[in-house]
Amino acid sequence: MDSLTQIVLGAAVGEAVLGRKVGNKAMLYGAIAGTIPDLDVLASFFTDNVTALYVHRGFTHSIVFSLLFSPILAWIVTRYESYKNFKNWTWLFFLAFVTHPILDAHTTWGTQLFWPFDLRLAFKNIFVVDPLYTVPFLVFLILAMRQKRTTAKRRFYNNMGLILSTSYLALTLLLKWAAYTKFESALATQNIDYIDIDTRPSPLNTILWSANVQTEDAYLLGNYSFFDSQPITFESYPKNHDLLGSLVEDKSVKQMIAISEGWYTITKENNTIYFNDLRFGLLSLKPKSTNFVFKYKLEVDPTGKVSFIEAPKDSNDGKKLLSELWQRLKGN
Structure with missing residues (x-):
């Protein structure tokens, strides 16, 4: 806290x-x-x-x-x-x-x-x-x-x-349990086969909840408010773990995977690889956003050592997110 x-x-x-x-x-x-x-x-x-x-x-x-x-x-x-x-x-x-x-x-x-x-x-x-x-x-x-x-x-x-x-x-x-059952029900209704599901409250409240759902090749991210009237929808994010290649054997990479408890995706932007920790969600509720709260650029020095550099954040991201959360909290 x-x-x-x-x-x-x-x-x-x-x-x-x-x-x-x-x-x-x-x-x-x-x-x-x-x-x-x-x-x-x-x-x-x-x-x-x-x-x-x-x-x-x-x-x-x-x-x-x-x-x-x-x-x-x-x-x-x-x-x-x-x-x-x-x-x-x-x-x-x-x-x-x-x-x-x-x-x-x-x-x-x-x-x-x-x-x-x-x-x-x-x-x-x-x-x-x-x-x-x-x-x-x-x-x-x-x-x-x-x-x-x-x-x-x-x-x-x-x-x-x-x-x-x-x-x-x-x-x-109790609220977490209630939200969890809603996500489970939505996945069953949409006939989505999944391996694991992880839920957490959104910032500053326990009315709006988020879920990470692990499938075979992707993670599904969804939100649910206790004021919702429409079904839960999920956005799919490919795991892309294969993009790590031989880097997956690096000690630092293994530590980051352990820290994220396996909830991570790999993205490649302009020939740069990024490690995204999914446990803390996104800095935006807009569909297909890749602006993760914890996003790290992987840098490899001449000796092969891997460093994780946290991607810079826009100072306005927090304000925008709070505004989006307030609107989403009131229901879909």
């Missing part, structure tokens, strides 16, 4: 653990701990794109990280804070750390909660930024912050924020 959401979650968890003992300091330390796992993005400054993507939401988003670093931070804090209970500080940091990747596991990118095992949890039931999850949560956190640390109102507001956000998260799982 986005940084603000993780700050709010961490602060609420910190308050739940130590709010009555240390007041707003519990929120402060919880908020700090809630952002620490995302420091793995700094890897992009020290390594190539593929490696940075591979380690993102890896070790720092694992239970192992939470277990190792929560007592370390607790020890540091007890060196200078007047409240010296090492066990309670450890619980605060552990819960703030571990709830971060648990929430991230509900997004499309997912997380390696059980690192070092090569298992990425990605339930794909909430977009990385969702105001309906974050805003009510933030409002209740602010209300709690304004109360004295020992009052029942403070605990009530904080608990309400945690309950409402968690309930909404549970609701998105």
Whole structure:
């Protein structure tokens, strides 16, 4: 999830653990701990794109990280804070750390909660930024912050924020199931044979859902809004995996295929090969668009090493997409 959401979650968890003992300091330390796992993005400054993507939401988003670093931070804090209970500080940091990747596991990118095992949890039931999850949560956190640390109102507001956000998260799982059944029904009605289907919410909402459908030689991409009155339609995108040729044996290429979980197409434009990660869809809802959110140009140096260069995006793409999403969300 986005940084603000993780700050709010961490602060609420910190308050739940130590709010009555240390007041707003519990929120402060919880908020700090809630952002620490995302420091793995700094890897992009020290390594190539593929490696940075591979380690993102890896070790720092694992239970192992939470277990190792929560007592370390607790020890540091007890060196200078007047409240010296090492066990309670450890619980605060552990819960703030571990709830971060648990929430991230509900997004499309997912997380390696059980690192070092090569298992990425990605339930794909909430977009990385969702105001309906974050805003009510933030409002209740602010209300709690304004109360004295020992009052029942403070605990009530904080608990309400945690309950409402968690309930909404549970609701998105039900919405995902409902959208999934609609896509399944549409495929059956249109007599489309498929190998696999993957669904996710569109940006900033859980009303409009997208599906990637794998067939033998192509991927079908479709959208469904709960306000739709017309049947679901699908756009076909050839896999073109053969365009990789011998590059498919390159280590970086293999890593990118693993990162995309096999949901990718290869396109060739002006003798340049592009790797398109389908999991995050397109920057346009227009038919036959090839403007994928994550599109990488493959460059091969004289030694045969392959580099992935993210294709530049037009600054207006985001605005156009939001406008298209709003229109599509209201139904077809």
